[in-house]
Amino acid sequence: MPPQISSTQKLRYFNQYRILKTLYFNEPLSRQELSRETNLSVATITNLITTWLDRGVILESGTVQSKGGRPRVMLTLNRAYGAFVGIDLGETHIRFELFDLKMNSQQSIMVWLTNGDTQPTDVVAKIVAGYRELLQTAVFPEEKVIGIGIGVPGVVEREGGISIFAPNWGWHNVSLLTKLKEAISAPIIIDNGAKAMGLAEMWFGGKPNNEHLIALLLGTGVGTAIISEGEIQRGVTNSAGEFGHTTLDINGRSCRCGGQGCIETYVGAPGIIQTLQTINPESPLLHGTSQLDIIAAIATAAEEKDETARIVLQQTANYLGAGIANLINLYNPQTIVLSGWLGNQLGPFFLELLPPLIEKYALPQPGAITHIKVSSLGDNSIAMGAASLILEDFLHGTRTSWRLSSGVVSLIPQ
Amino acid sequence: MPPQISSTQKLRYFNQYRILKTLYFNEPLSRQELSRETNLSVATITNLITTWLDRGVILESGTVQSKGGRPRVMLTLNRAYGAFVGIDLGETHIRFELFDLKMNSQQSIMVWLTNGDTQPTDVVAKIVAGYRELLQTAVFPEEKVIGIGIGVPGVVEREGGISIFAPNWGWHNVSLLTKLKEAISAPIIIDNGAKAMGLAEMWFGGKPNNEHLIALLLGTGVGTAIISEGEIQRGVTNSAGEFGHTTLDINGRSCRCGGQGCIETYVGAPGIIQTLQTINPESPLLHGTSQLDIIAAIATAAEEKDETARIVLQQTANYLGAGIANLINLYNPQTIVLSGWLGNQLGPFFLELLPPLIEKYALPQPGAITHIKVSSLGDNSIAMGAASLILEDFLHGTRTSWRLSSGVVSLIPQ
DNA sequence: CCATTTAATTCAATACTTAAAATAACAGTC
DNA sequence: GACTGTTATTTTAAGTATTGAATTAAATGG
Structure with missing residues (x-):
């Protein structure tokens, strides 16, 4: 008789993955504790985890002392079972990161992109080469x-097909996935970097499973991940969350997206620099050659109570505060995380300046409960997020996720 | 042996309700068709629907002619099985509506609130009295x-406890549900009117099960329901979706919420009237005594190509367009519905004015796919939405929904 | 060593879905 | 009007799930 593919089997499958996910974020747990957490009977736990034990995904990691009674056998994840690779493809760099099963970084490589080698073929070649190099030095085959x-x-x-609009590159309808699959056999998932980072923030950014979270990726642009009830918000065509191009000042600065007064034009690095120029065109803070230099100079000056830097930050915080208040009013989140190279540098200053602004612009009730913080994940948060896209499938048993069959990439301003 | 309450039972329960919901939105269907829609076997369909047939929730409504072969028996909902009551509690009125199982209005009552009788006790009394009256004349006991x-x-x-801030009333920490339960035995669910209306728009506003939908309730304030993947977005404390108080012009008009340049200050009725006053303080359109009069006058004048009215609408549409563009960029929805007394009246004009504004303010890709329309549900959309809160529980078998155990009401500006 | 306690496994009972077989209900044809 | 072909529905039996209860395992403490 042919095997029945039915819903009771799916139930078992689903329960297996529920156990895996529960263990992942709460290990170590005994079978009894797992039973309590999942509301499945201990008998079922014993039954279902054999799959994971047999495959070596989880381990029995010793017993725990008891005061009378058989000691619990603690179950943990086998972090050596497998590895996740996260690749942060930026406009100026590619960062490769190899993680163990528990998302501890094992190996890391950074490659810089020059203006000459940003054709799809070049980038694909660099990704493949970087991936190979990453593995060569790694402990994971x-x-x-x-x-x-x-x-x-x-x-x-x-x-x-998607129209593309990138500051530096000029890609059109490029299926990165197809090209990469020719060279790499491992499963690949491609998604927006900010969305990926949001996953990392939800799972590894502090209190795990913070299910109403918004992560802001501040840099040249403003990327955003909006997580509601533990799910990244994607909308109909996976373009939801473009907070950077929401209007804050309808009569304000014009934006590269064609709109006016987008938050990006005030809070993105070029916007902040423009604010500085408006305040004092002669400011020595402007001497740096790159965005990074100038932002770093502002941060240093602010540390030393420089008046100009202070005003720049105050004005920027005003826009950021109003923008965050909009997010609070719309999404009523638990947590808002500031991240990205700019967010990491200026975040601490913003945290001081924001509270009164949130109070002013946000509604009292949701405003009061939202917690704003700077990311604790550091520079590899996007790579970790990218790896988390795989982890997501791994913990849900959804290798058939639509993202796997996709891979057409579009670059729009962010 | 005591009955086992386990997950295979839940599976059956869940499948029963999945069948019910499928039938609700696709009736009439035969058992075979239901099998195809739900991916359950025909045997299971036969088995599971006996519950609904026995209880009288669904009916076998005759057979369909076949060309050779046993004719299908069509299954339909028994619209006389039960009724839903929807109550639209507004600041100036209470609307009671009785619907059959398929949400066809059977009976309707309108009660006006004067300034003198807006104490909690008064309102509760009016609700109870109205409910009784509604039932007296209705066909449903x-x-x-x-x-x-x-x-x-x-x-x-x-x-x-919640702090309250209402223009007309002055309630504080009023548990409407507790008070109502003393007089009414039927289950009661209380929720924000705009959110409720969003449910009605999703299910009854046109293409059924439009799962990425945003409904705007335009009136004195701007209420919003945001539906993503078929679920109303609530956030952590059920206050998500306060679009009316998101900032559009950070240097703009000050708002009763304490913010500046909230979209409500331009698109709400008082905001539009203010715009009219700014353009022409002497305008005869301002002669009306109430908001409703003036808005109606603007609509009539615009119909007759009046220049002032045209400018008012153009300026208002500019803010509305930027606001809607923000929603598009953030949520990437399929459909945006304009509703509410003001939305119903001015909506047709906005529809003409909006496209170029969306093109200007929204990102191209999500902007192009979003469909904007005026609600087709009319004046009882909130009452229908309120009734849909019950329908939602009815179709999901979730009588334990948190909303049932709640009922504390807070009025904040909207 | 034994009583006690707690953890994990085994077992038997119960429940659910479904493929296949049986039955039902038609249209059309000889 | 019986028979055939066809499609719909129900019945049956098989396969698989979860779980309470019973059993076994592994400790502590006197």
Whole structure:
């Protein structure tokens, strides 16, 4: 008789993954504790985890002392079972990161992109080469790579052709996934970098499973991940969350997206620099050659109570505060995380300046409960997020996720 | 042996309700068709629907002619099985509506509130009296009322005390539900009126199960329901979706919420009237005594190509367009519905003016796919939405929904 | 060593879905 | 009007799930 593919089987499958996910974020747990957490009977736990034990995904890691009675056997994840690769594809760099099963970084490589080598073929070649190099020095052999997640600075669409608009590159309808699959056999998931980072923030950014979270990726642009009830908000065509291009001042600065007064034009690095120029065109803070230099100079000056820097930050915080208040009013989140190279540097100053602004612009009730903080994940948060795209599938048993069958990449301003 | 309450039972329960919901939105269907829609076997369909047939929730409504072969028996909902009551509690009126199982209005009552009788006790008394009156004239006896949904102009919180801020009333920490339960035995669900209306728009506003939808309730304030993947977005404390108080012009008009340049100050009725006053303080359009009069006058004048009215609408549409663009960029929805007394009147004009503004302010890709329309549900959309809160529980088998155990009402500006 | 206690496994009972077989209900044809 | 072909529905039996209860395992403490 042919095997029955039915819903009671799906129930078992689903319960197996529920156990895995519970253990992942709460290990170590005994069978009894797992039973309590999942509301499944101990008998079922024993039954279902044999799969994971047999495959070596989880381990029995010793017993715990008891005062009378058989000691509990603690179950933990086998962090050596497999690895996740996270790739942060930025406009100026590619960062490769290899993580163990518990998302501890094992190996890291940074590659810089120059203006000359940003054709799709070049980038694909660099990704493949970087991936190979990453594995060469790593403790994990390639067959242990569960999957590769790639975070890109744009919108990844489910189906075909997309118009592209990137500051530096000029890609059009490029299916990164197809090209990469020719060279790499491991499963690949491509998604927006900010969305990926949001996953990392939810799972590894502090209190785990913070299910109403908004992560802001502040840099040249303003990327955003909005997580509601534990799910990244994608909308109909996976382009939801473009907070950077929401209008804050309808009569304000014009934006590269065609709109006016987008939050990006005030809070993105070029916007902040423009604010500085308006306040004092002669400011020595402007001497730096790159955005990074100038922002760093502002941060240093602010540390030393420089008046100009203070005003710049105050004015920027005003826009950021109003923008965050909009998010609070719309999403009523638990937590808002500031991240990205700019967010990491200026975040501490913003945290001081924001409270009165939130109080002014946000409604009292949701405003009072929202907690704003700076990311604790550091510079590899996007790579970790990209790897988390794979982890997500790994913990849900959804290798058939639509993102796997997609891979057409579009870069729009962010 | 005591009955086992386990997950395979839940599976059956869940499948029963999945069948019910599928039938609700796709009736009439035969058992075979239901099998195809739900991916359950025909045997299971036969098995599971006996519950609904026995209880009289669904009916076998005759066979369909076949060309050779046993004819299909079509299954339909028994619209006389029970009734839903929807109550639209506004600041100036209470609207009671009795619906059959398929949400066809059977009976309707309108009660006006004067300034003198807006104490909690008064309002509760009016609700109870109105409910009784509604039933007296109705074809459904009270025991057939499945539940009562109430839409209120504010935030309904899960737990206790809430500060209140209402233009007309001055309630504080009023548990409407507790008071109503003393007089009414049917289950009651209370929620924000705009959120409730969003449910009605999703299910009855056109293409059924439009799962990425935003409904704007335009009136004195701007209420909003945001539906993503078929679920109303609530956030952590059920206050998500306060679009009316998001900033559009950070240097703009000050708002009763304490913010500046909230979209409500331009698109709400008082905001539009203010715009008219700014353009022409002497305008005869301002002669009306109430908001409703003036807005109606603007609509009539615009119909007759009046220049002042045209400018007012153009300026208002500019703010509305930027606001809607923000929603598009953030939520990437399929559909945006304009509703509410003001939305119904001025909506047709906005529809003409909006496209170029969306193109200007929204990102191209999500902007192009979003469909904007005026509600087709008319004046009882909030009452229908309130009733839909009960329908939601009815179709999901979730009588234990948190909203049932709640009922503390807070009125914040909207 | 034994009583006690707690953890984990085994077992038997119960429940659910479903493929296949049986039955039902038609249209059309000889 | 019986028979055939066809499609719909129900019945049956098989396969698989979860779980309470019973059993076994592994400790502590006197």
